[in-house]
Structures are given as C-alpha cells and as structure tokens.
Amino acid sequence: MSCETNINEQTIWINSAKVDCVGVGPMQCFNVKNSESEDWTNFYQEIKGFNFEPGYIYKLKVSVDTLDRSNLPADKSFLEYKLIEILSKDTDPFLPLNDIWMITQLKGIDNLKDIALKSIPTIELNTNTRSIMGSNGCNRFRGKLETLKEGKISFGPLMGTKKLCAEMTTPNNFNSALSQVKYYKHNGLELLFFDRDNELLIGLKKVD
Numbered sequence: 001m002s003c004e005t006n007i008n009e010q011t012i013w014i015n016s017a018k019v020d021c022v023g024v025g026p027m028q029c030f031n032v033k034n035s036e037s038e039d040w041t042n043f044y045q046e047i048k049g050f051n052f053e054p055g056y057i058y059k060l061k062v063s064v065d066t067l068d069r070s071n072l073p074a075d076k077s078f079l080e081y082k083l084i085e086i087l088s089k090d091t092d093p094f095l096p097l098n099d100i101w102m103i104t105q106l107k108g109i110d111n112l113k114d115i116a117l118k119s120i121p122t123i124e125l126n127t128n129t130r131s132i133m134g135s136n137g138c139n140r141f142r143g144k145l146e147t148l149k150e151g152k153i154s155f156g157p158l159m160g161t162k163k164l165c166a167e168m169t170t171p172n173n174f175n176s177a178l179s180q181v182k183y184y185k186h187n188g189l190e191l192l193f194f195d196r197d198n199e200l201l202i203g204l205k206k207v208d
Contacts, residue, residue: 007065009084014058015040016092017128031128040130049083055095059088094127094148097184100134101125101191105203108173119167121174122207132158136174138165153184153193177201 015031023029023044030052031040047062065080102122106112112120115137123134125145132155133142141160147153155178165171180201183194193202 007063010034010062010064011087012060012062014043014052014060015128016057016095017054017098018052019128040128045079045081047081047083050086053089055092056089057092058086061085061087092127093150096186097125097127097191099125100207101204102207103174103202104205105200106170106173107177107199107201109170112170115167115170119165119170121170123204136160136171136178138168138171139163147182151183151185154182155179174202 011034013033013036017031018028019031019042021027021029021042021044027044030043030047032043033040047060050060050062052058061084063082063084065082100122101124102120104112106121109115119137121135121137123132125132127145127148130145130148131142132145133140135141139161141158143158144156145153146156158175158178177193178201180195181193182196183198185192185194189206191204191206192200193204195201
C-alpha cells in the first residue's frame with residue numbers, strides 16, 4: 001500500500017483546451033503554468049476532483065502529494081494532485097482566434113478578387129499550442145506565435161515548402177506582411193493585422 005511522504009500546496013493555471021501529447025502513449029494533456037508570466041507547458045497527470053470545461057482558463061489551488069515510489073507501478077507518477085479550490089474561472093479571450101482564416105486585404109495587392117481562390121493565402125491559428133500554419137498562395141508554412149497578448153500578436157520564423165509558382169507577387173507580399181505583424185483587432189468573423197505603426201497589413205475573414 002502506497003503512503004504519502006510529503007504534502008504541499010501549489011497554485012497553478014490551466015489553459016482553456018487540452019493538447020495532444022505523448023506520455024506512456026498518445027494522450028491529451030493539460031497546458032499549465034505556475035505563474036501568469038510563465039509559458040504554458042504540458043502537464044501529463046489528472047487533478048483529482050477537478051472537472052475541466054474547455055474554453056476557460058482556470059486558476060487552481062491544489063495539493064501535491066509525494067507518494068512512496070517503492071510501492072508504485074513503473075508508469076505511475078509519484079506526484080498526486082488534488083483540487084483544493086478553484087480560485088478563478090475566466091473565458092479565454094484568445095479562443096475566438098482559433099480557426100482558419102482567409103485573407104480579404106493584403107498590403108501591396110489592390111484587388112484580391114482577381115486571384116484564383118486556390119491561390120488566396122489562408123492561415124490557421126492555434127493559440128493553445130501557440131502555432132500558426134497555412135498557405136501563402138503558393139507554399140505551405142508553419143511556425144510559432146512569438147507574442148500573444150491582448151491586442152498584440154507576432155510570429156516567429158516560418159518554415160515552409162519552396163515551390164515556385166507562376167504568380168509570386170501575392171505569396172511574397174503575404175510573407176513580408178506577416179513578418180511585420182505586431183497588433184491585431186478581432187471583431188466577429190473579421191481579423192485584422194497591423195504593423196508597429198498601426199498600418200493595416202492583412203485583413204482576414206473566418207472560413208466556414
């Protein structure tokens with residue numbers, strides 16, 4: 001029979017959605033952090049007594065029990081988490097950004113209506129994994145959200161395919177614009193990206 005050798009309390013934050021991860025096998029993990037200023041990290045355990053509802057960011061007070069390792073199965077964690085109190089439960093303000101978006105405006109391009117639908121750039125944002133992926137109208141790309149705060153967003157270096165297409169003006173303008181993004185405005189089905197001088201770079205609409 002396992003016994004507890006040490007018990008302490010912690011305050012942790014739980015992100016608004018679980019993410020795919022690999023523990024003993026493929027699974028879904030909480031994203032957690034121990035202070036508001038930290039980055040989210042994967043958390044491979046359950047929290048006893050905590051009923052998670054997606055779409056909310058939680059601040060929890062939990063007890064952490066250190067169990068006797070000698071009596072535990074090899075795949076069992078020696079730390080056991082139990083909910084003491086839900087300190088706060090707030091709607092995730094970034095959740096509406098999690099979607100696929102198609103550009104409607106692009107700096108340097110006067111009329112996107114002249115571009116074939118398959119060549120119009122699209123992006124997919126995942127604020128839980130802090131990632132972006134999509135197409136610039138010619139090549140697929142993926143990368144990280146470097147900054148994501150209220151009204152502020154920026155992207156790290158993007159990795160992508162390197163095809164040459166007949167029309168490269170739109171892809172090149174899109175790549176340039178995306179690298180300059182510093183701010184955003186979101187209103188329902190519309191998402192706008194701006195540079196450091198608040199000049200509109202990219203306008204997008206949510207894809208059904």
